[in-house]
Amino acid sequence: MENVITNSTKKNDVETIWNEVSTRLLLETDESYHPWIRSCYPTGFDGGTFTVITDMPMAVNIIRRSCLKDIRDLFKKVTGKDVNFEISVDKETIAKIKKELAKKPKLKIMTMSPDGVPKTCKTSEANEFVVRMQSTGLNLKYKFNSFVVGDNSRTAFSVAKLVAEHPAEKYNPLFIYGGSGLGKTHLMQAIGQYNIFNKVGKKIKYIKTHDFIDQYINSVLGKDKKEKMTKFRQRFRNIDILLIDDIQFIESTKSFKDELFYIFEVLQQMNKQIVITSDRLPKDIPTLPDRLRTRFEMGIVVDIKPPSFETRKDILKQWANDLRLELKTDVIEYIAQHFDNNVRELEGAFNKVTAIADIENVEIDLEFVKKILMIDTKMKKITIESIAQTVAEYFDVTIENLKSPARAHDISEARKYIIYLAREMTNLSYKDIAEFLNKKHPTMLYSYEKMAEESETNDKVKGIIRELRQAIKCNV
Numbered sequence: 001m002e003n004v005i006t007n008s009t010k011k012n013d014v015e016t017i018w019n020e021v022s023t024r025l026l027l028e029t030d031e032s033y034h035p036w037i038r039s040c041y042p043t044g045f046d047g048g049t050f051t052v053i054t055d056m057p058m059a060v061n062i063i064r065r066s067c068l069k070d071i072r073d074l075f076k077k078v079t080g081k082d083v084n085f086e087i088s089v090d091k092e093t094i095a096k097i098k099k100e101l102a103k104k105p106k107l108k109i110m111t112m113s114p115d116g117v118p119k120t121c122k123t124s125e126a127n128e129f130v131v132r133m134q135s136t137g138l139n140l141k142y143k144f145n146s147f148v149v150g151d152n153s154r155t156a157f158s159v160a161k162l163v164a165e166h167p168a169e170k171y172n173p174l175f176i177y178g179g180s181g182l183g184k185t186h187l188m189q190a191i192g193q194y195n196i197f198n199k200v201g202k203k204i205k206y207i208k209t210h211d212f213i214d215q216y217i218n219s220v221l222g223k224d225k226k227e228k229m230t231k232f233r234q235r236f237r238n239i240d241i242l243l244i245d246d247i248q249f250i251e252s253t254k255s256f257k258d259e260l261f262y263i264f265e266v267l268q269q270m271n272k273q274i275v276i277t278s279d280r281l282p283k284d285i286p287t288l289p290d291r292l293r294t295r296f297e298m299g300i301v302v303d304i305k306p307p308s309f310e311t312r313k314d315i316l317k318q319w320a321n322d323l324r325l326e327l328k329t330d331v332i333e334y335i336a337q338h339f340d341n342n343v344r345e346l347e348g349a350f351n352k353v354t355a356i357a358d359i360e361n362v363e364i365d366l367e368f369v370k371k372i373l374m375i376d377t378k379m380k381k382i383t384i385e386s387i388a389q390t391v392a393e394y395f396d397v398t399i400e401n402l403k404s405p406a407r408a409h410d411i412s413e414a415r416k417y418i419i420y421l422a423r424e425m426t427n428l429s430y431k432d433i434a435e436f437l438n439k440k441h442p443t444m445l446y447s448y449e450k451m452a453e454e455s456e457t458n459d460k461v462k463g464i465i466r467e468l469r470q471a472i473k474c475n476v
Contacts (some may be wrong), residue, residue, distance in 0.1 A: 150311030
């Protein structure tokens with residue numbers, strides 16, 4: 001293996017640097033990326049560029065697309081300077097490396113303790129450390145420095161950062177609400193991630209509400225109920241920061257809600273931090289008991305709204321910068337304009353475009369983006385019939401109800417959303433919409449203008465419009 005390292009940095013130094021970077025990278029990324037990361041071997045560090053090789057061709061695209069920024073950040077932490085990172089496929093050399101490693105004792109690698117102190121350990125111990133960190137339930141790639149702040153999220157971000165820096169001292173509990181894919185989970189997990197690496201000995205637990213319920217149910221079923229319930233209570237009462245995601249799904253038995261209340265009370269009395277997310281306000285969760293609702297509201301409630309056009313452009317620019325891509329303005333604006341529901345949808349479009357461009361080795365221009373995303377084609381498939389069907393299902397009414405003279409509240413509400421969405425998502429005139437609904441033309445104009453105003457000022461209406469838009473697009 002001596003001839004593999006061909007630069008001014010000693011081989012042992014190169015291996016030590018990569019062991020530290022890759023170990024921390026395993027902690028901070030989703031498990032789905034781990035096989036690709038583990039496939040890499042360091043080959044050199046010269047002229048500010050660190051090189052690794054892999055025998056898995058897919059690893060090159062996946063790491064460049066999804067892990068590059070994290071890798072560069074970690075190299076800067078480890079070496080104290082900016083480092084270029086290059087990865088390439090070299091199956092022959094990898095085979096030689098593996099053959100040599102098989103003859104040697106297990107490598108020792110450098111890792112980091114939760115308080116940021118370097119620690120040398122055997123590979124097996126490092127894996128145990130990774131497992132221990134993952135036991136928190138966190139995906140450690142969600143960090144504050146990777147969250148793009150806009151007017152839609154500035155307050156939520158600032159409050160979350162304060163909670164991370166001063167857990168249980170300010171804003172306890174913290175309740176973050178907003179639509180799906182807007183960044184609630186990102187901020188919540190960033191609080192946990194910050195404390196793992198900056199607070200000594202903090203015990204952190206992240207859990208989704210449905211998993212919370214499942215664990216409770218398992219503790220009260222079968223044999224040894226008393227022992228299992230004791231373990232369940234210790235698991236959630238003996239921690240410093242409890243992060244509960246998607247509390248709107250709290251639909252279990254009264255006994256679970258009672259247990260959650262007692263856990264909340266114990267943690268509050270012990271001055272422990274609680275963070276909760278939901279897609280709606282506490283008062284709008286019908287299955288939430290009043291005594292839990294009032295406690296969720298006693299700290300601070302902040303919201304995240306859909307990102308503005310400018311913020312979506314900033315997000316795309318950051319992602320492009322992370323991959324060292326120079327996307328043209330018209331490409332950024334086109335993607336930002338057509339993916340306005342949430343950040344998750346925006347990320348999906350960006351990843352699709354950049355991945356296919358990388359695989360096909362082509363330039364990302366506007367024509368390429370249009371071809372890959374097929375937005376114009378999809379938009380042509382959206383009809384008033386598909387809009388009406390989606391809205392009817394959402395409000396639990398029929399198309400016949402909508403076209404009838406009926407003026408019941410739910411039917412009238414559904415009609416307003418059809419009118420608004422038909423004008424926004426198709427090229428139909430007010431006359432066309434009126435004919436479909438068997439209504440008069442002036443009624444359509446009035447309904448649209450009223451909904452347009454409410455879509456700017458009423459959070460509930462904005463949320464429903466966002467959900468309906470997404471459902472309509474999925475159905476075409």
